[in-house]
Amino acid sequence: xxxxxxxxxxxxxxxxxxxxxxxxxxxxxxxxxxxxxxxxxxxxxxxxxxxxxxxxxxxxxxxxxxxxxxxxxxxxxxxxxxxxxxxxxxxxxxxxxxxxxxxxxxxxxxxxxxxxxxxxxxxxxxxxxxxxxxxxxxxxxxxxxxxxxxxxxxxxxxxxxxxxxxxxxxxxxxxxxxxxxxxxxxxxxxxxxxxxxxxxxxxxxxxxxxxxxxxxx
Amino acid sequence: xxxxxxxxxxxxxxxxxxxxxxxxxxxxxxxxxxxxxxxxxxxxxxxxxxxxxxxxxxxxxxxxxxxxxxxxxxxxxxxxxxxxxxxxxxxxxxxxxxxxxxxxxxxxxxxxxxxxxxxxxxxxxxxxxxxxxxxxxxxxxxxxxxxxxxxxxxxxxxxxxxxxxxxxxxxxxxxxxxxxxxxxxxxxxxxxxxxxxxxxxxxxxxxxxxxxxxxxxxxxxxxxxxxxxxxxxxxxxxxxxxxxxxxxxxxxxxxxxxxxxxxxxxxxxxxxxxxxxxxxxxxxxxxxxxxxxxxxxxxxxxx
Numbered sequence: 001x002x003x004x005x006x007x008x009x010x011x012x013x014x015x016x017x018x019x020x021x022x023x024x025x026x027x028x029x030x031x032x033x034x035x036x037x038x039x040x041x042x043x044x045x046x047x048x049x050x051x052x053x054x055x056x057x058x059x060x061x062x063x064x065x066x067x068x069x070x071x072x073x074x075x076x077x078x079x080x081x082x083x084x085x086x087x088x089x090x091x092x093x094x095x096x097x098x099x100x101x102x103x104x105x106x107x108x109x110x111x112x113x114x115x116x117x118x119x120x121x122x123x124x125x126x127x128x129x130x131x132x133x134x135x136x137x138x139x140x141x142x143x144x145x146x147x148x149x150x151x152x153x154x155x156x157x158x159x160x161x162x163x164x165x166x167x168x169x170x171x172x173x174x175x176x177x178x179x180x181x182x183x184x185x186x187x188x189x190x191x192x193x194x195x196x197x198x199x200x201x202x203x204x205x206x207x208x209x210x211x212x213x214x215x216x217x
Numbered sequence: 218x219x220x221x222x223x224x225x226x227x228x229x230x231x232x233x234x235x236x237x238x239x240x241x242x243x244x245x246x247x248x249x250x251x252x253x254x255x256x257x258x259x260x261x262x263x264x265x266x267x268x269x270x271x272x273x274x275x276x277x278x279x280x281x282x283x284x285x286x287x288x289x290x291x292x293x294x295x296x297x298x299x300x301x302x303x304x305x306x307x308x309x310x311x312x313x314x315x316x317x318x319x320x321x322x323x324x325x326x327x328x329x330x331x332x333x334x335x336x337x338x339x340x341x342x343x344x345x346x347x348x349x350x351x352x353x354x355x356x357x358x359x360x361x362x363x364x365x366x367x368x369x370x371x372x373x374x375x376x377x378x379x380x381x382x383x384x385x386x387x388x389x390x391x392x393x394x395x396x397x398x399x400x401x402x403x404x405x406x407x408x409x410x411x412x413x414x415x416x417x418x419x420x421x422x423x424x425x426x427x428x429x430x431x432x433x434x435x436x437x438x439x440x441x442x443x444x445x446x447x448x449x450x451x452x453x454x455x456x457x458x459x460x461x462x463x464x465x466x467x468x469x470x471x472x473x474x475x476x477x478x479x480x481x482x483x484x485x486x487x488x489x490x491x492x493x494x495x496x497x498x499x500x501x502x503x504x505x506x507x508x509x510x511x512x513x514x515x516x517x518x519x520x
Contacts, residue, residue, distance in 0.1 A: 001427065012459075032499070032500070040329045122500045123446050123447070123499065123500020124445045124446050124500060124501070125500060125502055145398060146446075147486075149425045149445040149447045149448060149486075150406070150426075150486045151405055151426055151427060152406075152486075153404050155405075155406065155485075155486040156486040156487070156502075158487065158489070158496050159486055159487075159497055159502050161495040162495060162496045162497040163497045165496070186405060199312050
């Protein structure tokens with residue numbers, strides 16, 4: 001597990017998402033990258049349902065195909081719990097109604113976000129071109145670039161920047177906001193999830209903003 | 218052989234001169250005319266006959282010597298043609314050739330004399346030529362001792378080097394008896410296992426910061442390669458560097474120089490290439506470090 005940077009890739013209005021993904025993939029193959037399977041990162045959100053609590057809390061449950069036996073649970077204040085996959089079963093139990101009592105957690109419907117697509121390798125770089133799907137609608141493109149041998153973001157940022165700019169242009173002028181705050185610490189898989197959460201939240205916001213617009217069309 | 222030839226030549230020349238002298242005498246006499254004042258014709262005739270006989274004798278002698286002569290350049294018959302070159306004055310080749318032929322013959326002959334006395338000396342031992350055996354011992358090279366350093370000595374040196382190099386931390390284990398295995402870690406960039414024999418570096422394995430230096434059975438893993446391309450490249454350069462710094466007579470310095478060079482990998486991911494000024498090239502950062510000034514270079518940018 002090395003340093004990972006996740007960037008959204010803009011989709012021009014005149015092109016479909018698939019076209020843009022194809023262009024990026026073609027570009028990567030020209031650079032010498034080879035396919036190494038598929039990947040996915042998904043997120044489901046649960047809402048706390050306690051009567052006593054004044055405020056509802058959100059819990060995001062993440063899976064990442066890079067760590068297939070792990071699930072990540074992130075609270076809305078950024079606290080992250082890394083656990084075995086069995087933790088999901090616990091959450092499901094907590095989300096069940098039991099003997100007339102309300103459940104502790106409630107799954108938010110239509111809030112599932114997923115980014116999936118092709119995984120590429122080029123030397124020690126791993127590149128993942130993911131299409132983001134919110135409630136089974138295509139919403140955008142997220143590109144994840146991992147430099148696996150290095151664990152300190154500040155050490156390899158310039159190297160990654162050069163590489164990312166070679167196929168994505170100027171999108172990667174600065175490191176992702178989440179990494180920026182911890183450039184000199186050891187990078188963990190948790191940090192990847194935090195980056196995804198940030199982007200997924202942005203996509204959700206964009207979705208909810210555009211939902212009222214759809215009936216007018 | 219050549220001397221005989223020269224002697225014969227000189228003799229022949231002498232005879233030629235004598236022949237010319239006697240012939241000249243005969244013709245002188247003939248030219249002067251015989252004036253017989255006393256009427257002693259017989260005496261005159263005798264004298265004439267005598268000089269003719271002398272001519273005859275000289276001629277016979279010359280012929281005898283001349284038969285004993287043979288062409289000079291037997292070994293290079295073609296060079297004879299040089300002598301009939303009309304432009305002899307411009308190219309004094311033939312005379313020089315003869316001269317050098319004589320020289321080489323002479324040198325060969327002298328060499329023949331010399332080989333006898335020299336042959337006797339060849340069987341002498343060299344130390345005899347130097348003089349005393351004591352002196353000879355001083356001059357003989359000290360056998361390398363780098364591989365035979367004691368464990369305490371190795372421990373001391375490694376501890377000292379560890380203190381001296383702030384970026385490197387080292388620990389010693391001895392899973393294979395007295396030979397030390399150094400586990401070197403360089404910040405949060407990479408780790409390496411260095412196998413020592415005495416103080417001589419025998420093997421280097423470079424791995425990533427997150428990779429395990431121990432195999433599944435808990436032993437130090439000397440042999441497996443790194444998962445990552447970049448560390449495999451570093452490993453190759455490090456192995457080459459051990460050979461570059463190899464010095465069995467001064468193993469401590471060799472180890473120190475190697476570690477000093479190795480220290481430069483703390484900027485493995487962050488230093489741009491000294492030649493092209495870039496970080497990224499074909500999936501790797503600059504993985505090669507100059508052995509003298511530790512400048513970073515890409516594999517293809519090496520000076």
